[in-house]
Amino acid sequence: MAVKPQLGLIGLGTMGAALALNIAEKGFPIAVWNRTASVTRRFHSAAGALAERIVPAETLADLVAAMAAPRAIILMVPAGEAVDAQLSALAPLLGPQDLVIDAGNANFHDTDRRAAAGWPFRFMGIGVSGGEAGARHGPAIMAGGKPEDWARMAPVLRAIAARAEDGTPCADHMGEGGAGHFVKMVHNGIEYADMQMIAEVYGIMRDGLAMAAPEIAPVFARWNEGVLRSYLVEISAAVAAARDPVTGGPMLDMIVDAAGQKGTGRWTAIEAQHLGAPIPVIEAAVMARNVSARRAERAAGEALYGPAPEPAVVPLEDLEQALIAGKILCYAQGFAMMRAAAESFGWALDMPAIARVWRAGCIIRSAMLNDMAEALAEDPGRNLILAPFFANTLRRGLPALRRVVAAGALHGLGLPALSAGLAWFDMMRTARGTADMIQAQRDYFGLHGFQRRDGLDRPHGPWAEG
Numbered sequence: 001m002a003v004k005p006q007l008g009l010i011g012l013g014t015m016g017a018a019l020a021l022n023i024a025e026k027g028f029p030i031a032v033w034n035r036t037a038s039v040t041r042r043f044h045s046a047a048g049a050l051a052e053r054i055v056p057a058e059t060l061a062d063l064v065a066a067m068a069a070p071r072a073i074i075l076m077v078p079a080g081e082a083v084d085a086q087l088s089a090l091a092p093l094l095g096p097q098d099l100v101i102d103a104g105n106a107n108f109h110d111t112d113r114r115a116a117a118g119w120p121f122r123f124m125g126i127g128v129s130g131g132e133a134g135a136r137h138g139p140a141i142m143a144g145g146k147p148e149d150w151a152r153m154a155p156v157l158r159a160i161a162a163r164a165e166d167g168t169p170c171a172d173h174m175g176e177g178g179a180g181h182f183v184k185m186v187h188n189g190i191e192y193a194d195m196q197m198i199a200e201v202y203g204i205m206r207d208g209l210a211m212a213a214p215e216i217a218p219v220f221a222r223w224n225e226g227v228l229r230s231y232l233v234e235i236s237a238a239v240a241a242a243r244d245p246v247t248g249g250p251m252l253d254m255i256v257d258a259a260g261q262k263g264t265g266r267w268t269a270i271e272a273q274h275l276g277a278p279i280p281v282i283e284a285a286v287m288a289r290n291v292s293a294r295r296a297e298r299a300a301g302e303a304l305y306g307p308a309p310e311p312a313v314v315p316l317e318d319l320e321q322a323l324i325a326g327k328i329l330c331y332a333q334g335f336a337m338m339r340a341a342a343e344s345f346g347w348a349l350d351m352p353a354i355a356r357v358w359r360a361g362c363i364i365r366s367a368m369l370n371d372m373a374e375a376l377a378e379d380p381g382r383n384l385i386l387a388p389f390f391a392n393t394l395r396r397g398l399p400a401l402r403r404v405v406a407a408g409a410l411h412g413l414g415l416p417a418l419s420a421g422l423a424w425f426d427m428m429r430t431a432r433g434t435a436d437m438i439q440a441q442r443d444y445f446g447l448h449g450f451q452r453r454d455g456l457d458r459p460h461g462p463w464a465e466g
C-alpha cells in the first residue's frame with residue numbers, strides 16, 4: 001500500500017475483525033494487530049478484496065510504524081485489564097496527537113478514569129452496539145470524549161455506522177469522558193428489559209394459553225408489522241419458528257431456561273441506585289435473569305407448591321398492547337436515568353440524539369424510537385409518559401397492561417418487568433402518594449422530621465407527647 005493508514009485496530013476477535021472489515025469496506029485503509037499473530041495472518045488472508053486496504057502487523061511496534069501520524073487506534077479487546085494493559089503498552093510508542101479509542105464494553109467509570117489519566121496520547125471511549133453483524137455492516141455508535149476528537153473521528157464513525165430509515169448515520173457524540181460508554185450501558189439495560197418483557201408475554205402464550213412455539217411465532221411476526229416493529233420482536237418470531245436440527249421439535253423447547261449475562265444490565269441497575277433514578281423495569285429484568293439461573297430451587301419450588309393455578313385467559317390483543325405500554329414505561333425510565341446522569345456528571349447528553357442513534361444498528365432498534373426522538377425533541381427535559389403522543393398510546397395500552405398483570409398474579413405467572421412498569425406508572429400518576437406514612441415512621445423512630453402540607457414549620461409529630 002502506497003499511503004500509510006492513519007487508522008489502526010487492536011484485537012481481531014469477533015467484534016474487532018468485523019469492525020476492521022467494515023472500515024476497510026468504507027474506503028479507509030487500516031493497520032491491524034492482534035495479540036496472537038496467527039489470528040492477524042488468518043484475518044488478512046481471509047479478507048478477500050478488502051485485504052489490499054488492510055496492513056497486518058506482527059508486533060505492536062510494527063502496527064505503530066505502519067501508520068502515519070496523527071494516528072487513531074481502535075481497541076477491541078475485552079473490557080477491564082486488557083484495555084489498561086494495551087494503553088500502557090502503547091504509551092511509549094505514541095505521540096500527543098495520536099488518539100486511542102476504546103470501543104469495547106468498558107464500564108464508564110473506567111473510561112472516565114482513563115480519560116483523566118494523563119496519557120501521552122489522546123483518548124476516547126466509544127460504545128458500539130449491534131453484535132458481530134452490526135460491527136460488520138453498520139453498528140450504532142455512542143461516542144464519548146473531547147469534541148475535537150469526535151470531530152476528527154466522526155467521518156469514519158459515521159461512514160461505518162448503521163443508517164436510520166431517513167438516511168441519518170447512527171453515530172453521534174454523547175459527551176466527554178465516559179458519556180458514550182454510559183449511554184451504551186443504559187442501552188444494554190434497556191435491552192435486558194425489552195428482552196424480559198418479550199419473554200414474559202411469550203410465557204403467557206406458552207403457559208397461560210397453551211400455545212406451542214410454532215403458534216407463537218406468527219404472533220410475534222404480526223406484532224413486528226405494527227407499533228412493536230423492532231429487531232428483538234423480529235428475532236423472537238424467528239427463534240419461536242425455529243426447529244431443533246436434532247429432534248425436529250421446536251428449538252425453544254430444547255433450550256435450558258437459565259439466562260446468561262455479561263453484567264452491563266447489572267451496571268445499569270447499580271448506577272441507577274447511585275443516581276436515585278427509578279428504573280424498575282430494567283432492575284426487574286436483571287433480577288429475572290438471576291432467578292432464571294436458580295434452576296434447582298425453582299424445581300424444588302414447583303415440587304412443593306405445585307404447578308401454577310389454572311391457565312390464564314388473556315386475549316393476544318391485550319398482550320400486544322401490554323408490551324407496547326411496558327416498552328414506553330421502560331424507555332421513559334431509561335431516558336429519565338440519563339437525564340439524572342447528565343445533571344450529576346455534568347454531561348450535555350442530548351436525549352433526542354440518543355433516541356436517533358438507537359434507531360438502527362443496535363440491538364434495541366425499533367420503529368418506536370422515531371416517535372421517542374420526536375417527543376424528546378419537543379421537550380428533552382420532560383418525562384416521556386408526559387409527552388402527548390405517548391400519553392395517547394399509553395391510554396390505549398394501560399387497560400390491557402392491567403389485565404395482563406392481573407392475570408399473571410391470579411394464575412401464578414411471574415411478570416416482574418411488566419408488573420414493575422405498571423407499579424411505577426401508577427405511582428407517577430398519583431399526586432398524593434403514601435410516603436407521608438414513611439416520613440411519619442422515620443420521624444417517630446429517628447426524629448428525621450417532615451414537611452407539613454400546610455407549610456407550617458412544625459417538623460415533628462406528636463409521638464413523644466403521646
Ligand code: NDP
Nearest residue numbers: 011012013014015016035036076077078079082104105131
Ligand atoms: P473476543 O473474545 O471475540 O475477542 C477478544 C480480542 O481481544 C481477541 O482479539 C483477543 O486476542 C484480544 N485480547 C484478549 N485479551 C487481550 C489482552 N489482554 N491484550 C490484548 N489483546 C487481548 O471479544 P469480542 O470481539 O466479542 O469483544 C471485544 C469487546 O467488544 C469487548 O469489550 C466486548 O464486551 C465488546 N462488545 C462485544 C459485543 C459482541 O456482541 N460480541 C457487542 C458490543 C461490544 P487473542 O486472539 O490473542 O486472544
